Amino acid sequence: MRKRMTLLAVIAASALALTGCAGPNPAGDGASDSASKSPFTVATDVSLTGSPTFDAMTKRGTVKVGVKEDQPGLGYLDAATGERSGFDIEIAKWIAASLGFSADKITFEAIPSANRESAIVNGDIDFYVGTYSINDKRKEQVGFAGPYFVTGQGLLVAAGDKKITSEKDLAGTTVCSATGSTPIQNIKANFPDTKTTEFDTYSQCVEALKDGSVNAVTTDAAILIGYAAQDPDNLKVVGKPFTVEKYGVGMPKSDDALRTFTNDMFTKGGDTWTAIYNETLGKSGTKVEQPKVEAY
CATH class of the missing domain: 3.40.190.10 (Periplasmic binding protein-like II)
Structure with missing residues (x-):
């Protein structure tokens, strides 16, 4: 594994x-x-x-x-x-x-x-x-x-966030992903203590993360790394992929x-x-x- x-x-x-x-x-x-x-x-x-x-x-x-x-x-x-x-x-x-x-x-x-x-x-x-x-x-x-x-599914958080280091830290947080996406369905089904917010696009979730409206963005790790690399001063990817x-x-x-x-x-x-x-x-x-x- x-x-x-x-x-x-x-x-x-x-x-x-x-x-x-x-x-x-x-x-x-x-x-x-x-x-x-x-x-x-x-x-x-x-x-x-x-x-x-x-x-x-x-x-x-x-x-x-x-x-x-x-x-x-x-x-x-x-x-x-x-x-x-x-x-x-x-x-x-x-x-x-x-x-x-x-x-x-x-x-x-x-x-x-x-x-x-x-x-x-x-x-x-x-x-x-x-x-x-x-x-x-x-x-x-x-x-x-x-x-x-x-x-695999990953997590994007604010660069200064020290509380969320993996999917095990999502309880009590608000996670954003695209409406109808597999990642948001996974959060709803398997992380009952986590709140969710949905937008049409992942870029809208990223903006919500930057303004503090949500605590994390989740989608496939390959996508999240791209966002983090565009804005490393404000964003980072944490943990390892937790789905396939x-x-x-x-x-x-x-x-x-x-x-x-x-x-x-x-x-x-x-x-x-x-x-x-x-x-x-x-x-x-x-x-x-x-x-x-x-x-x-």
Whole structure:
């Protein structure tokens, strides 16, 4: 168990890579100035029988991808430059390319955690790539390809906080996370002496932590390290990851063809996955293995 947690801690530390590790990507589309350096190419003459999602993409001529844009190193939008970067952004572009769509044919949509299932079910997006943990409850509404990454739940506190050093110190405190997220559900279920506050985005929780409205922010450790690295004078990550979270690509539940296609891409594309990791989260010098796909 200790070896497992150590690995998760290393994964979390890799988020120090922060913004700009991935190739730039304008907010309005998926175009990238670093396309020539991409570890994948756009497929041609793609045929995916039995996928209504792929049929809709083909008819439309574009891909609509749900993402996060406030998570440094994973899914981040630079407001000043309009560029998107991060591991999840590059994974999304890889999937689109495998389906035959170049980066300039991608429309990225920022979807809050609480709205991910409805966005997929309603067809607002074709698929979602944004620190989306696979669990049985979500599988009742949507399908998942992957996992493509594994991390664990952690805690972000004020830099001067000496009382909270791990999840064992949460009794009597107020913890913030995104509405509908796995971490906030875990706190409610397993930490009954802890109060919770929820917002649409983790960045709102971070602001609440800074102004003293809450005592801690919880989500996946990789995300929290990114926030702490942006503002080390005011924020720090404490303890070790205390859950295991498996990130998947969310897509329509009934689209078995698209899920199988994406799982095959992950399974056969180990070198591409590693190249994407090394150019984003892996910029910190850490090395991790691609998780094995859990097809269902």
